[in-house]
Amino acid sequence: MEPLIGKTKDEYDAIVSSLGEAPYRARQIERSVNAGRLIDEMSELSLKLREKLKVDYTTFALDEKSVLTEEKTDTRKFLLRTQDSVLIECVGMVYDGKLSVCVSTQAGCPMRCAFCESGRNGLIRSLTSPEIISQAYIVSRNMGMPVHSVVLMGSGEPLLNYRNVKEFIEFITREDTLGIGVRRITLSTCGVTSGIKRMTDDGLGVNLSLSLHCAVPEIRKTIMPSEEKFPLSEAYKACMEYRRASGRLITLEYSVIDGVNDSMECARALAELIKGSDCEVNIIDYNPTEGYRGANKANTAGEFAKKLKRLGINYTIRRKLGSSVAAACGQLKSSYEAFSEKK
Numbered sequence: 001m002e003p004l005i006g007k008t009k010d011e012y013d014a015i016v017s018s019l020g021e022a023p024y025r026a027r028q029i030e031r032s033v034n035a036g037r038l039i040d041e042m043s044e045l046s047l048k049l050r051e052k053l054k055v056d057y058t059t060f061a062l063d064e065k066s067v068l069t070e071e072k073t074d075t076r077k078f079l080l081r082t083q084d085s086v087l088i089e090c091v092g093m094v095y096d097g098k099l100s101v102c103v104s105t106q107a108g109c110p111m112r113c114a115f116c117e118s119g120r121n122g123l124i125r126s127l128t129s130p131e132i133i134s135q136a137y138i139v140s141r142n143m144g145m146p147v148h149s150v151v152l153m154g155s156g157e158p159l160l161n162y163r164n165v166k167e168f169i170e171f172i173t174r175e176d177t178l179g180i181g182v183r184r185i186t187l188s189t190c191g192v193t194s195g196i197k198r199m200t201d202d203g204l205g206v207n208l209s210l211s212l213h214c215a216v217p218e219i220r221k222t223i224m225p226s227e228e229k230f231p232l233s234e235a236y237k238a239c240m241e242y243r244r245a246s247g248r249l250i251t252l253e254y255s256v257i258d259g260v261n262d263s264m265e266c267a268r269a270l271a272e273l274i275k276g277s278d279c280e281v282n283i284i285d286y287n288p289t290e291g292y293r294g295a296n297k298a299n300t301a302g303e304f305a306k307k308l309k310r311l312g313i314n315y316t317i318r319r320k321l322g323s324s325v326a327a328a329c330g331q332l333k334s335s336y337e338a339f340s341e342k343k
Helices: 009-018 024-034 047-056 129-143 162-172 193-202 217-223 232-246 264-273 300-310 331-342
Strands: 062-070 075-082 087-095 098-102 106-108 123-126 147-152 185-189 207-211 250-256 280-285 315-317
Touching (some): 009 024, 062 129, 075 129, 087 129, 129 147, 129 162, 147 162, 162 185, 185 193, 207 232, 217 232, 250 300, 264 300, 300 315
Parallel strands (some): 147 185, 185 207, 280 315
Antiparallel strands (some): 075 087, 087 098, 106 123
16 A cells, blocks of 8 residues: 655645546645545545545555553553554653654664664664654544654664655645644754764754763773764764754763763763763663663662763753653564564
8 A cells, every 4th residue: 555645746646647536636635644634534535536545545654553651651652564564663752731752764773772672683674754754643643632843763863764854854844744843853863974964964954962872982882883983073073063054952862871881981071072062961861671781770860960960061861751661762662573472
């Protein structure tokens, strides 16, 4: 089945022409699809036309496989299936009554960060723009709320799927689709320098978040093999160029791992890296990953935050949402596949 979401006006015109329908039907279909309606819900269309459409088309590029809800925070983790039966994940989170959606840009991930479940088995493939777009719409439909903000922080490295990610951003910011302003979109990267430079050249304008996790190259390399190919020194420089060109603040993500990157040496290296900048450090309490290590001590993230405070570093501590629904990248997919293998 071919997804209708994300198509151009010319493509809708061609579909309607192939079905022998009047040209004005193309705009009706386009409006309905951009509003997130399933074909059976497209009341502007005749029943006959809806039936013809359903033979070869579907609204979204993904199907819901499983949804888990953490009631105390209203965080929902979605396991979705592509048309070639690849499983991917996304998350819906409610902050102050507004819906934020975390989308995946690849199935699996080639970066293989030690603490991240989604990269444990490497990359399966990059997602198409309709597959990324469909995540936002499916979460919105399921949770009964419009999407207020989007973070590209799910499985995958967005800047290794640049063309489709750019198409996704251009689509969801349109007034006739989700109408999400670029200031409410955040892209997270492990530091793909060439991709950051493309963002600058293209004037993409979204918020940029760098997965830092350690400013000591030798330590960073042990938890982020991508440091070898994409050195932090070059990635950070590209981020600062993006900051100057876009006016967007740069956030540095720092997953604190007990005994690995929480020393005073690591704190001082971070302070030295960002000296003179207005970057904000986002401290994340490490979420246990199968095959890597167990959970942090109760105060690991807090103690590292105190070190940063003594060094005068601006930071926030990310709220821990979704731990009961395996909301960290790749965890729900891994749990589902393990269960399926046992059946």
